Amino acid sequence: MTDATTVTESPTTAADEPDPVPDHPAEGAHEHTSDKLYIRVAIVLAIMTASEVAWPYIVDDGPVLMFPLLIVMSIKFVIIASFFMHLRFDSKVLTRIFYTGLLLAAGVYVAALFTFQVFGI
């Protein structure tokens, strides 16, 4: 004899319900972060992007234009990697892996630039 309650249960309904074991820690859960922090970080990023877009309208071409843009870009990069990608809270191994890739990428650019300069391409 099948119980009526059991029959009415469906996988879709089960998927919508909160986890039945609320105390069970989720894999990779980060205790230090909250939605409010993420929203604050996003607001900071939005302000930085707006200032980036405004900057070329304020100053003329040259180092005064370029360097602040590069600095703001680098800060945005680090903020996204640290907070949204959780590098700030995760194992340092991951930080090393990612930034090693980034350094190698910068090395690729320097090597390409050097090659073009040397061979006059």
Place this chain on the structure above:
Amino acid sequence: MTDTTTNERLAAAEALEQRAGKEAAERSAVAGAYADDPAHDHHITNTGISNPKLAMWVFLGSECLLFGGLISTFLLYKNNNLAGGPTPHDVYDIELTSISSFVLLMSSLTMVLAVSAIQRGEQARMRLWLVSTALLGGTFIGGQAYEFQVFVKEGLGFTTNSAGSAFFALTGFHGVHVTIGIVMLLSTVILSAVGRIPRARAEAVEIVGLYWHFVDIVWVLIFTVVYLIP
């Protein structure tokens, strides 16, 4: 005196052996308990990081090299229009690209909120944020497609000159990455809807999120280096 010391050493060795045996038994008991539990199907690793997550980070590290090469190529060829036609800087629409950049930036926020929701076990909310992320990603792709067709109309195609080739290769590769990300997001939504992503598997969503944030982080570089710096 010597016998006493030897006996003490033997006793200590026996105690160590017993302790090691007990620990091994505990480990196999834990492994056995989780053998049929899909939420614990990952292995204990030396780094303390699960293999899928580590693999994604290594993949992203290698992706830095791919985009590093593409950005380098663009920087070296950006003023090369020896074959004629305009350079990308002649046809940029910074206002449109700024809006696209903002949209992609906000998609990173919705993505991280989706990860946060699944870590709290809020399945429906996670799916809402994931769909929002996919829609924002779709908006970005729509903007990029519009930008490309405007550029082509203004005389800058993929084969017009070296600068055009480098520009379309770089932004096109990024667009393909965003599109793959959208497919991953929608697949995650479907898997969650059929109950395949319980809270204990929140890391699966986090891994999709890592890819998405990487796509965003690359655009942060492209937007500044390619569009804003003349």
